[in-house]
Amino acid sequence: MSIPTGPAGPLRFPDNFGWGAATSAYQIEGAAKEDGRGESVWDTFxxxxxxTRNGDTGDVAADHYHRYAEDLDLxxxxxxxxxRFSISWPRIQPDGTGAPNQRGxxxxxxxxxxxxxRGIAPMATLFHWDLPQALQDAGGWESRDTAHRFADYADLVFGALGDRVPAWLTINEPKTVVQNGYLTGHHAPGRQDPDAAYLVAHHLQLAHGLAVGALRASGSDSxxxxxxxxxxxxxxxxxxQAAAAARLYDSYENRLxxxxxxxxxxxxxxxADLxxxxxxxxxxxxxxxxxxSAPIDLLAVQYYTPIYVTADGGTERRWTTSEAEWQQIYPQGMYDLLTRVTRDYGxxxxxxxxxxxxxxxxxxxxDTVHDAGRISFLRDHLTAVHQAIAAGVPLESFHVWSLLDNFEWDAGYDQRWGLVYVDYPxxxxxxxxxxxxxxxxxTDGGF
Structure with missing residues (x-):
């Protein structure tokens, strides 16, 4: 399947389309030891x-905790x-349980x-990988209890902030926690244990479902x-053989x-494979x-790269990669992904x-930063998004990753993903x- 060719001329998106940008707490906030924040697995890792590259940490990051008003003006x-941003669990519950930290x-x-x-709609993520270290010490996501602690945390946050948040996201990229945190070990908590990894996948999804239940029980209309x-x-x-291998690979990447x-x-x-x-x-x-599987109101999709699966279950590269060597640049994948979700799941x-x-x-x-490659990338991917909408995909909004240059996990500060350049010194x-x-x-509603 290829992206349909649309009419010549500018691409225009729906008038109410939600143009946005995204960040996460550990990557931008800094203030790692201020105002009662507890330690997270990423502080430890x-x-x-x-x-991490150069031994970088998120201790200061983009100092958003102190500069949030400036960033809001941006x-x-x-x-x-x-x-779209995330709430730091250890800033709310330093040990992952108990009474909230009011300063957080x-x-x-x-x-x-x-x-x-400023007329900007918040979309708040409850968990973007910064598990309180105290919960990791008690078993982390391998422990079923952590899913219940997450539900308690979610209920607490809904009660304190829910009237200000029209859209909540529960767990960010459970697959990345599973694959990078428990298979390759290059993300926190740094494990290499396949049998633990998929138990973690189940508990992360259980945590999601429990949080959905907590919001429904609160009576919120968010x-x-x-x-x-x-x-x-x-x-x-x-x-x-390649078709069968790709099907199984897809079950681990997506259908799980x-x-x-x-x-x-x-x-x-x-x-059966497990x-x-x-x-x-x-x-x-x-x-x-x-x-x-409790009913949800929206599904947040994040797309970076395609995967090409060989007959023996391995993978190969087909397209140019970005500075992130794992990322192949393939806008067609955006269209294929969005239309597949709608086709297969309604x-x-x-x-x-x-x-x-x-x-x-x-x-x-x-005092300028010319990032023509990012403009080209976004234009091509938004073209694919536009065509997916034209094909009937009920897509409401698009958030660029990321608003700001930030701490890019194990890559430290060597990779710059932002629309806004941060001069770290x-x-x-x-x-x-x-x-x-x-x-x-x-401004134009398209390009």
């Missing part, structure tokens, strides 16, 4: 020598209609009030859903999460999938909550060419 000046809640109250004052990074999986050749959330079952081929004695299969209890409202790339940005002597913000371009796209 980033302090282990060799875990969002307003860019014309953003939506801002107050920060997010100020942030939310500032968004509303919307809620998960944020999934989905990778279209293509056979690397025309052989039946989509089927359980939207159909109330795990893929049979995945369960085997009946796997910790995941053994860990699923009666009623779990009913909790996981017309559930969708939002794109992350799409972007790192480019080799430098601050020029005239001074924390000065400079709009890149892509930010100016994106502002015109928002």
């Amino acid at each position: 980033s302090r282990v020598p060799g875990r 969002m307003r000046d860019l014309g953003l209609r939506s801002y 809640l107050d920060f997010y109250r100020r942030l939310l009030d500032g968004l509303h004052e 919307r809620i859903g998960p944020a999934l990074n989905l990778h279209p999986c293509y056979p690397a050749d025309d052989s039946p 999460y989509l089927d359980s959330l939207l159909r109330g079952s795990y893929p049979e081929d995945l369960l 085997g009946p004695q796997s910790r995941m299969v053994q860990g699923v209890r009666d009623g779990d999938l009913a909790i996981i 017309p559930i409202p969708l939002t794109i909550t992350e799409n972007g790339l790192p480019t080799p940005d430098t601050l020029a002597p005239d 001074t924390q000065r913000r400079v709009l890149k060419s892509s930010a100016t371009w994106y502002r015109s796209v928002i």
Whole structure:
């Protein structure tokens, strides 16, 4: 399938389309030891020598905790209609349980009030990987209890902030926690244990379902859903073996999460591949999938790269990569992914909550940052988005990853993903060419 060719001329998006940008708490906030914030798994992980590039940590990051008002003004000046961010669990519950840290809640109250004052709709993520270290010490996501602690945390946050948040996202990219945190080990908590990994997948999804239940029980009319990074999986050749391998690969990449959330079952081929004695299969209890598949209001989709699967179950590269060597640049994948979700799972409202790339940005002597590669990338991917909408995909909004240059996990500060350049020694913000371009796209409703 290829992206249909539309009529010549400018592409125009629906008038009410939610143009936005995205961030996450640990990547931008800093203030790691201020105002009662507890330690997270990423504080611990980033302090282990060799875990992050240059030994970088999120201790200061983009100092958003202190500079949020300036950043809110940047969002307003860019014309953003939506801002997707995350709430730091250890800033709210330093040990992952118990009474809330009011100073943490107050920060997010100020942030939310500032968004509303500027006419920007908040989209708040409850968990973007910064698990309180105290919960990790008690077993982390391998422990079923952590899912229940997350539900308690979600209920607390809904009660304190819910009147200010029209849309909640529960768990950000459970697949990345599973694959990077428990298979390759290059993300926190740094494990390499496949049997633990898929039990973690189940508990993350159980946590999502319990949080949905907590919001419904609160009587809130806010919307809620998960944020999934989905990778279209293509056979690397025309052989039946490659087709079968791609199908199984897709079950681990996509259907493990989509089927359980939207159909109330795990893929049979995945369960057979794991085997009946796997910790995941053994860990699923009666009623779990009913909790996981509780109706949601929207599905957040994050797209970065396709995967090409060989007959032996390996992968190969087909397209140019960005500075993030894992990311192949393939806009067609955006169209294929969005139309596949709608075709296979029905017309559930969708939002794109992350799409972007790192480019080799430098601050020029005239105080400008020219990132033509990012503009080209966004134009091509938004073209695919536009065609998906034309094909009937109920897509409501698009959020660039990211608003600001930030701490990029194990890559530290070597990769710059932002629309806004952050000069880390001074924390000065400079709009890149892509930010100016994106502002015109928002103003014009397309390009």
